[in-house]
Amino acid sequence: MKKFTAYKDVSQAEDLVALAKELKQHPFQHQEFGKNKTLGLVFLNPSLRTRLSTQKAAFNLGMNVMVLNLDKDSWSLELEDGTVMNQNSQEHIKDAAAVISQYCDIVGIRTFPDLKDREADYSEQLLQKFIKYAQVPIVSLESATRHxxxxxxxxxxxxxxxxxxxxxxxxxxxxxxxxxxxxxxxxxxxxxxxxxxxxxxxxxxxxxxxxxxxxxxxxxxxxxxxxxxxxxxxxxxxxxxxxxxxxxxxxxxxxxxxxxxxxxxxxxxxxxxxxxxxxxxxxxxxxxxxxxxxxxxxxxxxxxxxxxxxxxxxx
Amino acid sequence: MKKFTAYKDVSQAEDLVALAKELKQHPFQHQEFGKNKTLGLVFLNPSLRTRLSTQKAAFNLGMNVMVLNLDKDSWSLELEDGTVMNQNSQEHIKDAAAVISQYCDIVGIRTFPDLKDREADYSEQLLQKFIKYAQVPIVSLESATRHxxxxxxxxxxxxxxxxxxxxxxxxxxxxxxxxxxxxxxxxxxxxxxxxxxxxxxxxxxxxxxxxxxxxxxxxxxxxxxxxxxxxxxxxxxxxxxxxxxxxxxxxxxxxxxxxxxxxxxxxxxxxxxxxxxxxxxxxxxxxxxxxxxxxxxxxxxxxxxxxxxxxxxxx
Amino acid sequence: MKKFTAYKDVSQAEDLVALAKELKQHPFQHQEFGKNKTLGLVFLNPSLRTRLSTQKAAFNLGMNVMVLNLDKDSWSLELEDGTVMNQNSQEHIKDAAAVISQYCDIVGIRTFPDLKDREADYSEQLLQKFIKYAQVPIVSLESATRHxxxxxxxxxxxxxxxxxxxxxxxxxxxxxxxxxxxxxxxxxxxxxxxxxxxxxxxxxxxxxxxxxxxxxxxxxxxxxxxxxxxxxxxxxxxxxxxxxxxxxxxxxxxxxxxxxxxxxxxxxxxxxxxxxxxxxxxxxxxxxxxxxxxxxxxxxxxxxxxxxxxxxxxx
Incomplete structure (x- = not known):
């Protein structure tokens, strides 16, 4: 599995359900996989369950976790390619994605749709651009069209x-x-x-x-x-x-x-x-x-x- | 001890003071208690000392820590039972408390009084409802009437x-x-x-x-x-x-x-x-x-x- | 090295570059230094690279990390000495610095200039006061005049x-x-x-x-x-x-x-x-x-x- 953003990313969904069931019985048995690995969680929108459960999952695996509220802690993002960035956006998503993935072994990202432009939302532009420029596996923490x-x-x-x-x-x-x-x-x-x-x-x-x-x-x-x-x-x-x-x-x-x-x-x-x-x-x-x-x-x-x-x- | 919100939750205050004094001498000696345990810290109000000292305390015990600024990172809470939630509140405290406690072994919560309705503040409604619906021990990080x-x-x-x-x-x-x-x-x-x-x-x-x-x-x-x-x-x-x-x-x-x-x-x-x-x-x-x-x-x-x-x- | 805020804090810059180069090859080899140590990261301004890379660096050393967005999570700071604090500032920097350093082995702090008063900015008043009152080593995460x-x-x-x-x-x-x-x-x-x-x-x-x-x-x-x-x-x-x-x-x-x-x-x-x-x-x-x-x-x-x-x- 290279990324986790939609059903098609998974080869056997039943196997993943079975693995989840097994982990529920023995949550701490695979910490050799997580040791010295870092999960970055990037939020552009509010989150409670996803924020906490994904951190807990990483802790169970012995991973370190960093949380970035990209909308509040950092810089406003530019999504369009080729723009002359002399207005409000401060950092291009291609740079943000490339940089964040320098510090993480896996990155989770949450990005809601704006519910105004259907084509833009259904093209999952933010998530797809993030994946394109990141250099590590990406987990969707809910995107415009899927959770x-x-x-x-x-x-x-x-x-x-x-x-x-x-x-x-x-x-x-x-x-x-x-x-x-x-x-x-x-x-x-x-x-x-x-x-x-x-x-x-x-x-x-x-x-x-x-x-x-x-x-x-x-x-x-x-x-x-x-x-x-x-x-x-x-x-x-x-x-x-x-x-x-x-x-x-x-x-x-x-x-x-x-x-x-x-x-x-x-x-x-x-x-x-x-x-x-x-x-x-x-x-x-x-x-x-x-x-x-x-x-x-x-x-x-x-x-x-x-x-x-x-x-x-x-x- | 099942929770820590007031003097009456503690059987022997002197014993707790003595334990704190001992931990100050040997802060890292009980990490077997904290291993693979997670502390959730939930803030509805600003915090500096409590935020940092409680994290540090958990680290000393070998615990993992997750911080949730519930007022900013997540959803606005409904406190009243039976309300038709078609206005501003997005999640009922009973659900938030039950869910947060799925991911934590202990939950700390900070909730200030509004200083307008004395009866409401002194009934500690938010803290008490959180305790009622949580399924893990609760630590007060300062509530309406106590710290x-x-x-x-x-x-x-x-x-x-x-x-x-x-x-x-x-x-x-x-x-x-x-x-x-x-x-x-x-x-x-x-x-x-x-x-x-x-x-x-x-x-x-x-x-x-x-x-x-x-x-x-x-x-x-x-x-x-x-x-x-x-x-x-x-x-x-x-x-x-x-x-x-x-x-x-x-x-x-x-x-x-x-x-x-x-x-x-x-x-x-x-x-x-x-x-x-x-x-x-x-x-x-x-x-x-x-x-x-x-x-x-x-x-x-x-x-x-x-x-x-x-x-x-x-x- | 007692602090890291400017070139003059370092005795041999080449040695530090060489150490960084070595750590890039073997990032997890010095975790005995970081075990049971806590890094506090204090932000008064936005940050992405510094926020994540410094956390990652601490994780590589086996340290615990606490992040404080001092501008949002906590209280507004007073910088002047002797002020009668009956206006907007809620906590004096001398108290904040002294207190934060009770909970951390090292503190990193980011504080941007206001770009209005050159003398104030170039005197690095916030950073210098923080250092003066803190009781642990301070790392600049970018200050008014240096990064x-x-x-x-x-x-x-x-x-x-x-x-x-x-x-x-x-x-x-x-x-x-x-x-x-x-x-x-x-x-x-x-x-x-x-x-x-x-x-x-x-x-x-x-x-x-x-x-x-x-x-x-x-x-x-x-x-x-x-x-x-x-x-x-x-x-x-x-x-x-x-x-x-x-x-x-x-x-x-x-x-x-x-x-x-x-x-x-x-x-x-x-x-x-x-x-x-x-x-x-x-x-x-x-x-x-x-x-x-x-x-x-x-x-x-x-x-x-x-x-x-x-x-x-x-x-």
Whole structure:
């Protein structure tokens, strides 16, 4: 594995899930891989789970960690090539990436989309330029269109909690007052659709995700129909892909409630967090026995640890 | 010891002081307790001494440390239960606490009072909710009403510098241009009043601290009378408890000066820092041989180290 | 070595360069010096290279590291002695320095000039006061007038890439839209002029650096003349020393271009970064085979590591 930014970077996703599961049992057994190695974590956006779980994963492997809040601690970045940099940007991304990778054995980077220019966001320009100019393996800590560390943790969580060989997994759009990226949803689909599950995505009309992600995936516009006999319900808001970045108002009835969970096969409930309680999903569901939200959070450590270990050369 | 937020969390304060004293002599002797353990430090407010001394304490024990400036690096918190979170707060404290504790063996948290709603501040709502939902031991890095790591360091400092079995210790209110919490004063009283000292608190009329802290404590409104024959003078400003959060103006003459120190029994001078020089106390006193301000700061490391070691299971 | 803030703090610069070169080959060989030692990095200004390379250097030596963004994480500092601190500053530098050094074995500090009061900047008041009150060795992470870790890395880079015994090294002023410190240029001259090179500084008239730095140095006001037969070209902007802090406009033709590099002896190109591309120097030069900008950045680690190792007591 040379980098970890999308499903296609991984040769065998099941092997990575299995490795994460093993690391959860024996977290400190591979410190010979991390000794004298340094992980750099670069944030251009806020982070709680990713920030802490990835550090913890590195500590478990015996690595050193440096955190750089690039938006606050350092210089503003220029993304365009050939620009005469006489305005506000102080350092070109090609120089920042090349320099940061002088000091790190692996670099993680978080960069959100601006949700204004779809083509720019979906070309993943910042992440791709960073990869191009860095000289070490790059781990996405969530990029404009994907959040693969979250998806890997989600796969591990489903693997741990499934009660049948081929569970039904429903990803449901949910309401939210702010414009959010499509990254978590895109990424979850990209990873889970290759697993041995029955995947159903449901969202209001006009809120379909990008064709590259939902190709060959069952997408329903009727939430109740989708939830029937579900074994796992994953709720997540995203802003519109079609009317790029727009918020869909007036769909509060898409909120996941205990009544809706009654339609399912006593489904487990999942969300990547942070979650706006009683907007996306009710307290009753989040705080129920069926909720796996903290298990997902816990599994972030072992997902990150498996990825770091692979990038450090573990077979 | 399950947590460290107030005097009552500790079974034998003298034992903790003795442990801190021992760690100061042999700081690196217990690294088997900290190996592969992670301390998370969560700040909702500025910090210098606490931030650095607690990290240093953890390093001395061989622990890993992660720092989260929750107010800047992450998401804004919701404190109320049952809220429909469709406004500004992005993550509920119950989720933040549960998640952060997935990645840490011990979590330290700093949360200042807003000094507007006395009942809310004195119920320690943020700290208590964090404790309720966290799944690991919590250390207060200063909360709305207490600063116990400071108090433990202060006890160690008095223990090291007392010249008689039962010294007279005077805690004196001092002037300040901004509204400050009562936490350091409350906490100092809570800890020192159980020690073998003669404790006197002095403050202007109307500036008495909360009854729960000054019950059974000698409180004088005449500073000169209080200072007589003192062996230790601890100066600290606090805003009003009665007229909650108000600044008391026009009492510049409560500033500690060399002349006032002449009233004492060559008393040692103490302050928790940061201190506004020549407002709270004059340079002459702060920079004198009698001043223990840097010794107090140094002892913060060993106070924190003793607390962390206890929480890691040291008997 | 007691501190590292200027050339004069070092007894033998060549020995330090040689140590840095050796550490680059064997970075992890001296961890017995760093074990249980803590480096504190204090930033009052932005930093990328210095922040990461100095952490990496400390990790290579087995040290623990704590980073304090003093401008954001903590309290605002008072620099003047004797002030009645009833305004905005919350902590005196003498207290901050004394306290921070309680928790660290070595402290690094970054403090930029304000470029308004030349005398204040050139007296290095903040750095000097910090040193005066700290009780441990201090490393400058760039101060008002010098950036010695950069200069040491630059010396190492020149040593590695020189093709003749006494190369011609040209430091050229270059255009920039903002007022920048003179620190990198001052410091480069201070270090390189003692080496076995032919040093030429060139800048527009009125942009001469401080006499203490350019005394006995060849300073030309004609860039083309200066560049002739150069083996190394180091480009850097600085604001005016004479009209202190002023930007020199209308000198875009001082930008380093491929054409200008033709005047040289196939010179290597150097810049400390961050660089405003196509303002200071063209992409063509920066991205050419002759460019050493990333090698300079890489060498920051080993320069810092040599300095830390010396301060830890290595002979």
């Amino acid at each position: 693969p560390l979250q998806s890997l943790a989600d796969l591990l969580t489903i693997e741990e909690h499934k009660a049948k060989a081929k569970p039904k997994v429903v990803l449901s759009w949910a309401p939210h007052p702010k414009a959010l990226p499509q990254a978590v949803a895109n990424s979850f689909i990209e990873w889970i659709k290759e697993s041995d599950v029955e995947l159903v995505v449901c969202n209001p009309e006009g809120m379909d995700l990008a064709p590259e992600f939902i190709k060959d995936v069952t997408v329903l516009h009727n939430q109740e129909e989708a939830l029937k006999e579900a074994d796992f319900v994953y709720a997540k808001n995203w802003s519109s892909y079609e009317n790029y970045g727009e918020i869909l108002a007036g769909h509060e009835n898409w909120r996941i409630t205990a009544d809706k969970m009654q339609l399912t096969n006593k489904a487990k409930f999942m969300h990547c967090l942070p979650v706006r309680r009683n907007v996306v999903v009710t307290d009753e569901v989040l705080d129920s026995e069926q909720s796996l939200i903290y298990q997902q959070a816990e599994n972030r450590t072992y997902a990150a640890q498996a990825v770091l270990l692979k990038l450090l050369g573990h077979e | 116990p790591l400071q108090s433990l360091a202060d006890l160690l400092t008095i223990e090291e510098h007392k010249a008689k079995a039962k010294p007279k210790v005077v805690l004196s209110w001092a002037p300040h241009p901004k509204a400050l919490p009562q936490a350091v004063a409350n906490s100092f009283i809570e800890w020192i009043k159980e020690s073998d000292v003669e404790l006197v608190v002095c403050n202007p009329e109307g500036m008495d601290l909360a009854p729960e802290f000054i019950k059974d404590v000698t409180v004088l409104h005449n500073q000169e009378e209080a200072l007589k024959e003192a062996d230790f003078v601890y100066a600290k400003n606090w805003s009003s408890y009665e007229n909650y959060g108000e600044i008391l103006a026009g009492h510049e003459n409560w500033r500690i000066t060399a002349d006032k120190m002449q009233l004492t029994n060559k008393a040692k001078f103490m302050h928790c820092l940061p201190v506004r020089r020549n407002v709270v106390v004059t340079d002459e006193v702060l920079d004198s041989e009698q001043s223990l301000i840097y010794q107090q700061a140094e002892n913060r490391t060993y106070a924190a180290q003793a607390v962390l070691l206890k929480l890691l299971g040291h008997e | 010695p870790l950069q200069s040491l890395a630059d010396l190492l880079t020149i040593e590695e890439h020189k093709a003749k015994a006494k190369p011609k090294v040209v430091l050229s002023w270059a255009p920039h839209p903002k007022a920048l410190p003179q620190a990198v240029a001052n410091s480069f001259i201070e270090w390189i002029k003692e080496s076995d090179v032919e040093l030429v500084v060139c800048n527009p008239e009125g942009m001469d650096l401080a006499p203490e730095f350019i005394k006995d140095v060849t300073v030309l006001h004609n860039q083309e003349e200066a560049l002739k037969e150069a083996d190394f070209v180091y480009a850097k902007n600085w604001s005016s020393y004479e009209n202190y802090g002023e930007i020199l406009a209308g000198h875009e033709n001082w930008r380093i271009t491929a054409d200008k590099m033709q005047l040289t002896n196939k010179a290597k190109f150097m810049h400390c970064l961050p660089v405003r591309r196509n303002v200071v120097v063209t992409d063509e030069v920066l991205d050419s085979e002759q460019s050493l900008i990333y090698q300079q950045a890489e060498n920051r680690t080993y320069a810092a590591q040599a300095v830390l190792l010396k301060l830890l007591g290595h002979e």
